[in-house]
Amino acid sequence: MAPSLLSADFADLKGELDSLQACGADLLHLDIMDGHFVPNLTFGPFICEAIRRLTPLPLDAHLMMTHPHRYLEAFAKAGVDGITIHVEATCDVGAALDQIGALGCQRGLSLRPATDLGEMVPFLDRVDLVLVMSVPPGFGGQSFDEGAPERIAWLKQRRAETGGRWLISVDGGINDVTGAACRQAGADILVSGSWLMKAKDRAARTALLKG
Ligand code: DX5
Numbered sequence: 001m002a003p004s005l006l007s008a009d010f011a012d013l014k015g016e017l018d019s020l021q022a023c024g025a026d027l028l029h030l031d032i033m034d035g036h037f038v039p040n041l042t043f044g045p046f047i048c049e050a051i052r053r054l055t056p057l058p059l060d061a062h063l064m065m066t067h068p069h070r071y072l073e074a075f076a077k078a079g080v081d082g083i084t085i086h087v088e089a090t091c092d093v094g095a096a097l098d099q100i101g102a103l104g105c106q107r108g109l110s111l112r113p114a115t116d117l118g119e120m121v122p123f124l125d126r127v128d129l130v131l132v133m134s135v136p137p138g139f140g141g142q143s144f145d146e147g148a149p150e151r152i153a154w155l156k157q158r159r160a161e162t163g164g165r166w167l168i169s170v171d172g173g174i175n176d177v178t179g180a181a182c183r184q185a186g187a188d189i190l191v192s193g194s195w196l197m198k199a200k201d202r203a204a205r206t207a208l209l210k211g
């Protein structure tokens with residue numbers, strides 16, 4: 001279970017990180033938006049480095065960026081454990097994945113709900129994680145794309161057929177109901193933003209997501 005910090009109270013970052021660790025989060029999902037690949041802007045390596053010093057939880061940076069390759073080294077230096085780029089990015093995606101691995105980070109690849117899964121196929125032999133977007137990237141609090149479980153099931157089958165070892169993660173509109181559907185379809189990791197972060201009892205919601 002991976003909370004997205006997008007809905008966290010950044011005025012109390014330490015308190016939020018402690019709360020997420022206490023409620024049973026397994027890793028933290030950091031949404032990095034560049035104001036170009038998506039209309040929204042969030043934060044970069046500087047804040048990731050501060051988060052790194054505030055929590056022992058593994059960090060996965062989800063780069064919603066047009067030019068992620070320019071910043072991979074900076075995110076690795078900030079201490080994140082995984083870096084996920086988008087297959088729609090304007091860069092040599094294979095080379096960027098190789099660079100993420102060479103920097104000692106887990107290699108993640110994501111795609112928008114509207115992008116054909118076939119676009120991922122050339123890269124599946126060099127990723128550690130596939131992140132299925134179940135909302136159009138850019139904002140928290142959007143509603144879940146009902147097509148996501150089918151895409152997760154397709155990836156699970158593809159992984160079994162090819163002997164892949166990558167994890168399947170899903171991001172966007174995850175709650176107890178949509179999370180259960182994704183788990184059933186084969187998701188290994190559920191990313192949850194607003195539904196989890198706005199809850200009074202985050203531990204109870206974390207337990208629900210873990211099933
Ligand atoms: C969307 C982000 C997601 C999002 C999840 O662009 O990648 O991580 O913040 O938030 P919820 O769970 O609110 O959809």
Ligand code: ZN
Binds near residue numbers: 171191
């Ligand atoms: Zn995300």
